[in-house]
Amino acid sequence: MSPEYVPEEDGTFTTPLPAPRGRGAVKNPPNRFVPLEIEADPEEGPPGSVPTRFFLDHTKSVITTNQSPDVGIEASINPYRGCEHGCSYCFARPTHEYLELSAGVDFETKIWVKENAPELLKKELSSPKYVPRVLALSGITDPYQPVEKRLKLTRRILEVLVEFKNPVAIITKNHLVTRDADLLAELAKLNAAVVYLSITTLDDSLRNKLEPRTSSPSRRLDAVRTLTEHGIPAGVMMAPIIPGLTDSEIPALLNAAAEAGAIGAGYTMLRLPYQVAPLFEAWLETHYPDRKDKILNRIRSVRGGKLNDPRFGSRMRGEGFFADEVEALFRLSRRRAGLIKRSLELSTAHFRVPGISQGDLFSEDS
Numbered sequence: 001m002s003p004e005y006v007p008e009e010d011g012t013f014t015t016p017l018p019a020p021r022g023r024g025a026v027k028n029p030p031n032r033f034v035p036l037e038i039e040a041d042p043e044e045g046p047p048g049s050v051p052t053r054f055f056l057d058h059t060k061s062v063i064t065t066n067q068s069p070d071v072g073i074e075a076s077i078n079p080y081r082g083c084e085h086g087c088s089y090c091f092a093r094p095t096h097e098y099l100e101l102s103a104g105v106d107f108e109t110k111i112w113v114k115e116n117a118p119e120l121l122k123k124e125l126s127s128p129k130y131v132p133r134v135l136a137l138s139g140i141t142d143p144y145q146p147v148e149k150r151l152k153l154t155r156r157i158l159e160v161l162v163e164f165k166n167p168v169a170i171i172t173k174n175h176l177v178t179r180d181a182d183l184l185a186e187l188a189k190l191n192a193a194v195v196y197l198s199i200t201t202l203d204d205s206l207r208n209k210l211e212p213r214t215s216s217p218s219r220r221l222d223a224v225r226t227l228t229e230h231g232i233p234a235g236v237m238m239a240p241i242i243p244g245l246t247d248s249e250i251p252a253l254l255n256a257a258a259e260a261g262a263i264g265a266g267y268t269m270l271r272l273p274y275q276v277a278p279l280f281e282a283w284l285e286t287h288y289p290d291r292k293d294k295i296l297n298r299i300r301s302v303r304g305g306k307l308n309d310p311r312f313g314s315r316m317r318g319e320g321f322f323a324d325e326v327e328a329l330f331r332l333s334r335r336r337a338g339l340i341k342r343s344l345e346l347s348t349a350h351f352r353v354p355g356i357s358q359g360d361l362f363s364e365d366s
Helices: 093-099 105-109 117-126 153-164 175-188 204-210 217-229 247-259 276-287 292-302 321-337
Strands: 012-014 053-056 063-065 075-077 110-113 135-137 168-172 193-198 234-241 265-269
Touching (some): 093 105, 093 276, 135 153, 193 217, 204 217, 234 321, 247 265, 292 321
Parallel strands (some): 075 135, 135 168, 168 193, 234 265
Antiparallel strands (some): 012 053, 063 075
């Protein structure tokens, strides 16, 4: 643990930094699994003034697998649970309810840290049962959220992946990823690394309300440029597109991505599972009350009249006339920007367990 984050007696620690920005959630909705609702302490003040508290997560495994057909990668590593970036629309917020917390302000201010993740990863990659595969960082919460600058937990994980030459795919909203360009470049030489910067809007004023503790759009584009200069394939994900709020930015955002040297671009449509729906409604009421009804109606138009559609095949893109229009505009804009869709298949051919030859690794006696 970094000396700046010495755990307290109860195993927690609090950020030594003041809260420089607001929060994406404007409230703490009740937990759907807990019958009791705990009201916020009025002495803590508004959400933006609540300090971020960190808890040590003593997990026993670090590689998580999924069978979702529309995710694209079947295995991931999540160094953190909860995310201080505070994106108001984040689909991962309900995961905090399994910790008997709220998907609202709690998700942004109570973060679990998997301090032993690098050691666990080394153990799992060394197992004869491990089948080399692309690992995503992270998939649920951002591996480069603010505390990573000091804990360097994601960097330590990358050091392990470099040691084993295991391919990695990263999606982040933070310029901090460029700090690890040296490690990513080593994997990129083996066709074993790709990074996508998630950019929702080019409007920094909107970004400040929507994703309060993320890097600015210009900084994320600069990250694409920097990674590309280091020989690391870097693209852009417009994730998510918010109907009625950010869809009009598609052409400009893709042009900016191309100018930054992006190798490609993709998108997902906004989805609002469980408590994220009322949270996002409250966010709209706070920041865009005059546009709230229009935006919500647009979301319903791509979600079969609801605010969320969890079905595989439609949850990432939506359905209906407006969803088709968004897809057509995205494809046209991508083509005009020169961001031709390409499949970047990462290679597991160079994977090795340090100190063990490939013949020993796959022998019948191993």
